[in-house]
Amino acid sequence: MALDIAVVGIGVTPVLKASSDSLRKLGAEVIRSALTDAGLERVDAIYVGNMLADEIPGQKHVAALLASEAGLSGVEALQVRAATASGAAALRVACLAVASGQVELAMAAGLELMGAGPPPTHTLALALDAEREVPEGLTLVGASAYLMSLYLDRYNVRYEDFANFAVNAHRNAAGNPHALFRSPVDVDKVLNSRLIVPPLRLYDCSPICDGAAAVIVCRGDRAHHFQQEPVRILASAVATDRFVVRDRSDPLALEACQITSARAYEQAGMTAQDVDFFELHDAFSIMACLQLEASGFARRGEGWRLAAEGEIFREGRLPICTMGGLKARGHPIGASALYQVAEIVMQMRGQAGANQLARTGTAMTHSIGGAGTTILTHILAR
Amino acid sequence: MALDIAVVGIGVTPVLKASSDSLRKLGAEVIRSALTDAGLERVDAIYVGNMLADEIPGQKHVAALLASEAGLSGVEALQVRAATASGAAALRVACLAVASGQVELAMAAGLELMGAGPPPTHTLALALDAEREVPEGLTLVGASAYLMSLYLDRYNVRYEDFANFAVNAHRNAAGNPHALFRSPVDVDKVLNSRLIVPPLRLYDCSPICDGAAAVIVCRGDRAHHFQQEPVRILASAVATDRFVVRDRSDPLALEACQITSARAYEQAGMTAQDVDFFELHDAFSIMACLQLEASGFARRGEGWRLAAEGEIFREGRLPICTMGGLKARGHPIGASALYQVAEIVMQMRGQAGANQLARTGTAMTHSIGGAGTTILTHILAR
Numbered sequence: 001m002a003l004d005i006a007v008v009g010i011g012v013t014p015v016l017k018a019s020s021d022s023l024r025k026l027g028a029e030v031i032r033s034a035l036t037d038a039g040l041e042r043v044d045a046i047y048v049g050n051m052l053a054d055e056i057p058g059q060k061h062v063a064a065l066l067a068s069e070a071g072l073s074g075v076e077a078l079q080v081r082a083a084t085a086s087g088a089a090a091l092r093v094a095c096l097a098v099a100s101g102q103v104e105l106a107m108a109a110g111l112e113l114m115g116a117g118p119p120p121t122h123t124l125a126l127a128l129d130a131e132r133e134v135p136e137g138l139t140l141v142g143a144s145a146y147l148m149s150l151y152l153d154r155y156n157v158r159y160e161d162f163a164n165f166a167v168n169a170h171r172n173a174a175g176n177p178h179a180l181f182r183s184p185v186d187v188d189k190v191l192n193s194r195l196i197v198p199p200l201r202l203y204d205c206s207p208i209c210d211g212a213a214a215v216i217v218c219r220g221d222r223a224h225h226f227q228q229e230p231v232r233i234l235a236s237a238v239a240t241d242r243f244v245v246r247d248r249s250d251p252l253a254l255e256a257c258q259i260t261s262a263r264a265y266e267q268a269g270m271t272a273q274d275v276d277f278f279e280l281h282d283a284f285s286i287m288a289c290l291q292l293e294a295s296g297f298a299r300r301g302e303g304w305r306l307a308a309e310g311e312i313f314r315e316g317r318l319p320i321c322t323m324g325g326l327k328a329r330g331h332p333i334g335a336s337a338l339y340q341v342a343e344i345v346m347q348m349r350g351q352a353g354a355n356q357l358a359r360t361g362t363a364m365t366h367s368i369g370g371a372g373t374t375i376l377t378h379i380l381a382r
Numbered sequence: 383m384a385l386d387i388a389v390v391g392i393g394v395t396p397v398l399k400a401s402s403d404s405l406r407k408l409g410a411e412v413i414r415s416a417l418t419d420a421g422l423e424r425v426d427a428i429y430v431g432n433m434l435a436d437e438i439p440g441q442k443h444v445a446a447l448l449a450s451e452a453g454l455s456g457v458e459a460l461q462v463r464a465a466t467a468s469g470a471a472a473l474r475v476a477c478l479a480v481a482s483g484q485v486e487l488a489m490a491a492g493l494e495l496m497g498a499g500p501p502p503t504h505t506l507a508l509a510l511d512a513e514r515e516v517p518e519g520l521t522l523v524g525a526s527a528y529l530m531s532l533y534l535d536r537y538n539v540r541y542e543d544f545a546n547f548a549v550n551a552h553r554n555a556a557g558n559p560h561a562l563f564r565s566p567v568d569v570d571k572v573l574n575s576r577l578i579v580p581p582l583r584l585y586d587c588s589p590i591c592d593g594a595a596a597v598i599v600c601r602g603d604r605a606h607h608f609q610q611e612p613v614r615i616l617a618s619a620v621a622t623d624r625f626v627v628r629d630r631s632d633p634l635a636l637e638a639c640q641i642t643s644a645r646a647y648e649q650a651g652m653t654a655q656d657v658d659f660f661e662l663h664d665a666f667s668i669m670a671c672l673q674l675e676a677s678g679f680a681r682r683g684e685g686w687r688l689a690a691e692g693e694i695f696r697e698g699r700l701p702i703c704t705m706g707g708l709k710a711r712g713h714p715i716g717a718s719a720l721y722q723v724a725e726i727v728m729q730m731r732g733q734a735g736a737n738q739l740a741r742t743g744t745a746m747t748h749s750i751g752g753a754g755t756t757i758l759t760h761i762l763a764r
Binding site for chain 1: 383385402406433436437439440441442443444445446447449450451455456457458459460461462463464465469471474475477478479481482484485505508509510511513615618619620621622623624625626637638641738751752755756
């Protein structure tokens with residue numbers, strides 16, 4: 001069934017290595033920022049995406065805390081999670097709420113604070129199977145390294161063919177005022193960066209960092225009541241794969257992504273050929289490659305070609321990560337998908353500054369929970 | 383806007399002090415149990431309510447894990463949270479999903495494992511403000527003790543006037559095969575039980591325990607396709623209060639509960655007088671009393687009278703906690719609200735056994751996150 005939702009407000013905070021704000025301050029700031037952008041005093045519901053607040057700082061009732069701190073007590077407020085895709089999960093629920101007619105104005109607000117202390121590598125690994133994968137030493141980085149080595153071996157691809165994923169991300173982040181990394185990198189720098197978990201090197205991996213982003217949605221037929229030019233959400237889909245990576249018949253197929261892409265194209269009445277740009281979940285360069293294949297932009301085993309041949313650059317056939325992506329804008333987990341959506345809206349409003357694309361009619365975005373386990377897809381259009 | 387949702391399947395596991403099942407096994411069991419009850423092989427989406435899996439056993443991607451373990455990989459699966467009201471939060475999203483037309487069959491599945499180790503008192507306290515309340519020594523028990531002493535003092539009520547909340551709960555649990563506590567208690571036993579946090583005694587407090595419950599919903603006009611006599615959900619509402627209890631102008635007003643009750647009555651086109659029985663959130667006896675007042679069943683300062691005068695018993699004017707409530711059926715946090723809904727459905731189907739009520743036309747249920755911070759209300763009818 002087709003969706004008729006519009007984004008009427010966005011808010012982002014600068015992605016930082018470590019924010020000096022507390023969870024409540026950062027959350028209230030991004031909520032107020034999105035309200036201001038929309039010209040609103042309040043919304044009817046806030047759905048919060050966050051993965052790590054239970055541990056950092058140690059808070060298990062995040063949505064009500066943020067609503068109260070933003071001066072919106074009374075409002076409906078719930079937290080929604082799908083591990084590293086929690087921001088997209090919050091947007092999914094905001095879309096359902098608005099489409100149901102039960103909620104007129106809904107905000108999806110995502111945030112994460114994880115940069116100040118030691119890297120929360122073990123906590124992040126709990127997106128994987130804590131009984132069957134984590135005890136064997138698997139982490140999110142390790143699972144991605146496993147997928148990449150499978151890929152290089154099966155398709156006989158060279159590691160260096162992936163380098164442009166990082167080059168593109170850093171180039172685009174350099175032109176994005178809210179990005180974490182503002183310096184371009186070249187292929188040599190990527191290839192000579194230190195090994196993290198072989199074959200992954202530093203520039204294949206997104207950073208641990210802090211940030212918050214929010215999006216306000218309403219029904220499409222109500223969108224003209226608000227001050228911003230609305231951007232439509234044409235499709236919203238969620239699917240899950242077998243939880244344990246090695247249980248999947250083909251871990252490189254990214255089946256949940258195939259399912260959500262197909263559902264989203266059907267909802268939107270379009271195909272991959274109609275997508276002008278693509279904000280995908282490049283937590284690791286191999287994941288970017290696999291999403292290009294699972295979503296119909298490349299044949300199996302050939303997703304890397306779009307990078308190697310420069311098609312993913314802003315001038316290419318399918319620009320991806322146009323504001324730096326998870327890799328270089330940064331990946332504050334629960335906020336990342338909402339940065340992606342806010343950036344799509346900036347592109348479509350003509351507010352993308354140095355990174356402004358020429359063609360911004362239609363965009364797709366993916367968010368991934370775990371190692372391809374939960375995938376959420378949204379398609380937006382002007 | 384009125385809701386048109388139907389419950390077409392329910393599942394519950396026995397509430398136990400400590401289950402021998404793992405999170406994945408318990409979750410898969412309750413999912414399959416609800417599918418069997420509905421005569422279904424699968425649903426289109428599963429929304430999972432859980433509060434503590436991050437710590438017990440240590441898993442941050444619960445919804446996808448349970449979907450996969452139940453053999454439903456591919457399905458939409460997200461976790462929804464509102465601290466101790468997380469099960470109701472999952473039901474709220476299931477209702478929104480179905481009402482949106484985007485999801486045909488949705489399951490809300492809640493579960494919690496917390497009985498095996500030391501009581502997770504500190505972790506549960508993170509439903510309160512971890513910066514402003516917890517460091518001062520407040521816990522969920524402490525916050526309820528604070529509210530009860532305010533109440534006794536302001537309204538000049540005696541502690542013993544609350545005893546029937548526990549007596550009713552244990553009497554009803556005795557007739558409920560899936561309840562944790564199966565022995566009735568009398569007023570003397572309640573009054574002489576040990577002090578926990580004054581003025582709260584043992585029998586004012588719900589137990590730490592394990593359990594899982596699930597509910598399958600679809601649009602009302604589709605409900606006749608399934609094998610069970612459907613039970614309708616007429617209303618679903620969520621509201622939040624100021625996060626810090628002492629910031630509220632009147633902590634005994636339970637403002638979020640006033641808001642959700644009013645919204646729910648409006649959605650259902652009814653008043654408190656139309657409610658035949660009430661599955662409220664009796665995590666502490668004072669909370670039961672405050673909900674009776676905030677929902678229009680008693681004047682402020684007089685909620686205790688419905689207990690003292692026996693109106694809350696199964697033979698009374700407003701039976702509450704008819705299968706034992708959180709107090710005696712047990713309060714496996716993320717599952718509790720879904721036990722409440724499943725028990726309402728059992729009453730309405732005539733499956734409540736020894737506890738079967740005569741009048742089961744309309745029922746209300748509340749679930750509370752934190753100390754009155756997030757409140758969810760659902761109204762069901764035959």
